[in-house]
Amino acid sequence: MTAPRRGRKPPSPQIARYSWHECRACFRGSVIIYLAAAEKYPIAEVQVDKTVKKIAVLVRDRQGEALRMAVGITLMDDVIDVYILDRKVEETEENSFNIETMKDLGMNVFTNYEGNRGITFFSTGEIAKKLLRYDHVLPY
Amino acid sequence: MKILYLTNREPDETIREIIHYQKKMIDVTIVDMRTEKDRDRIIDLIAASDKVVSW
Numbered sequence: 001m002t003a004p005r006r007g008r009k010p011p012s013p014q015i016a017r018y019s020w021h022e023c024r025a026c027f028r029g030s031v032i033i034y035l036a037a038a039e040k041y042p043i044a045e046v047q048v049d050k051t052v053k054k055i056a057v058l059v060r061d062r063q064g065e066a067l068r069m070a071v072g073i074t075l076m077d078d079v080i081d082v083y084i085l086d087r088k089v090e091e092t093e094e095n096s097f098n099i100e101t102m103k104d105l106g107m108n109v110f111t112n113y114e115g116n117r118g119i120t121f122f123s124t125g126e127i128a129k130k131l132l133r134y135d136h137v138l139p140y
Numbered sequence: 141m142k143i144l145y146l147t148n149r150e151p152d153e154t155i156r157e158i159i160h161y162q163k164k165m166i167d168v169t170i171v172d173m174r175t176e177k178d179r180d181r182i183i184d185l186i187a188a189s190d191k192v193v194s195w
Contacts, residue, residue, distance in 0.1 A: 085154050086154050124154055124157045124158060124161070125161045128157070128158040128159075128160075129162075129165070132141065132143075132162065132165065132166065135191075136191070137193045139193065139194070
């Protein structure tokens with residue numbers, strides 16, 4: 001964090017606002033915080049590393065391991081979406097726990113199998129399009 | 141965008157469908173690791189691709 005720019009004293013305090021400045025090469029950036037009524041007088045600059053990856057985990061035949069892995073890789077603070085393909089989720093204690101954990105963590109869980117109740121359905125064609133938006137796709 | 145798919149077994153119907161849809165939108169290359177013995181070619185394809193997915 002750097003010191004605020006020196007200059008004329010800003011007007012009376014207003015609601016603080018911020019702007020985002022990003023390096024296109026390394027995705028690192030900084031948030032500049034300033035008073036709404038005095039944009040020329042930043043209060044602070046906070047460096048932010050925005051290298052969050054978007055990852056899709058494709059759950060196929062080994063559901064238990066795949067769901068466990070999907071929960072595990074959330075520790076890296078990336079965005080993890082899970083796609084359960086072709087099969088009904090096996091009703092085991094472990095699978096239920098992992099899917100509940102995903103919902104608690106705000107992860108998206110999708111399926112192309114209409115029998116999976118409570119999970120957002122997409123056709124395989126729609127999933128094919130969505131997969132293009134991820135940085136990494138991990139079939140399991 | 142270029143995607144490289146590496147397969148270790150016969151693609152099932154879902155994989156084939158995903159590849160079929162994606163081929164309409166982007167450049168998709170599929171390498172069957174069981175039959176492809178030219179490792180230099182595989183490395184070149186990996187380097188030339190934006191994404192690599194191992195099925």
